[in-house]
Amino acid sequence: MKNKIMIYLDQEYPNESAQLLEIIEKAYNKNEMITYAAGWVEEKQVPCWFDHLLLLPPDERSRYDARWMASVLEQMCREHEFCCVIIPSTWTGRMLAPLLAVKLESGLTADITDIETLDDKLLMIRPAFSGKVMAKITSKDSQVIMMSARLGAFSYTGLQQKKMQTEPYLFQEPIRSGIRQLGREDKKQTADIREAEVLISGGGGVGRRFDQLYPLSKRLNAMVSASRKSVDSGMASRSIQVGQSGKIVSPQLYIALGIYGSMQHIEGLKDIPYIISVNINKNAPICSLSDIVVEGDAIEFVTKLLERIKKE
Incomplete structure (x- = not known):
């Protein structure tokens, strides 16, 4: 469908990821779009701003295996036929977004900081040449528009509460990616x-x-x-x-x-x-x-x- 948009919620920054709804507000007629949030998160972490919340079951691989995550999200995207997929530019998102774009055979505009429309075209804005210029990029001949967006660059102000429909997303187990975790060390909590x-x-x-x-x-x-x-x-x-x-x-x-x-x-x-x-x-x-x-x-x-x- 041409009116379904998905925002991936980073499990370390679920609330900040939800702020990327501002992109939809600025780029589309939000009343005509069906908004989905999806991720390896808990329902209580997600503000009721979306029409649907697709909860992925807890899995340790969602913390380190971007290839496996991309395969799971590919299934979701093909099943729901999203016209636009937005991924936060976190350390996980920067690995996940290009892998998912390849699987969906879509282009990817990375690290956007703003968005505009011109003659019904979507212009994704991002810094280039070490921030010396701001590039405006459009997506041509792509069934799915994919972008990753900088956290902090967008702030959703609509704050309209919705009757969000929450449902678990069940997927077919992808082929093993070949990545396995050898060890783990929790990073120290520091102020942001x-x-x-x-x-x-x-x-x-x-x-x-x-x-x-x-x-x-x-x-x-x-x-x-x-x-x-x-x-x-x-x-x-x-x-x-x-x-x-x-x-x-x-x-x-x-x-x-x-x-x-x-x-x-x-x-x-x-x-x-x-x-x-x-x-x-x-x-x-x-x-x-x-x-x-x-x-x-x-x-x-x-x-x-x-x-x-x-x-x-």
Whole structure:
């Protein structure tokens, strides 16, 4: 059918995956579409925004075997004849999406951050050339439109509760993929910068003094993030990188310290009410987006702000 759309729910980020409904809201007449959510998740994890929820039975292979997962989802897609399949760009989704696209003989537009329509054509927008340009891609002569989408780039605001029909999905066991798990080690739970209300972000202007941002973050009950330049220079972990090649963030307050503000970094900032920039170059691109611009050295600003906070 031409009006059935499926969003795959990543089992680590089910609620964030459900936010990809904004794509359907922006690209289609949502009232005419039948929306499906599917994944190895529990019903209580899924908001009642969909028409149907297809629950896949718990299976340890869904945590490591993308080939097996793609074979299961292929059966589902062919049975329900979805016209569009959307997969979140998580570490699992980035392996799963191309494997499923090959099985469905469909093209794949990866890591989209926005979507538009033009003359009844769907334009999937994603960064290219290290974020220097934004490419608009359309899918031609494909029965199934497939895309993977960045979490944080979309936020479903309709919030209309539905009488979601939940049903288990029973599938034929695929041929063994040849992948087996040799061992497992649970990763340590760490805070995610996408959940922060206040972000203190360091860029190239901070340099090797990056660690000096943490005392201020503690005082402001904030989290520390970084630009790509800080990550590439080894000063910060990639897990706290903001931008197209990092994470898309939406804090209430974003303090940009020594950040120039390239396109790929700016595209990582979404719906932020207040931005404060500290930069020796008052004409840096990030400054044009800021509510307050402080011209000067970023670390000197941090030191003086800490002193002021301690006095009060």
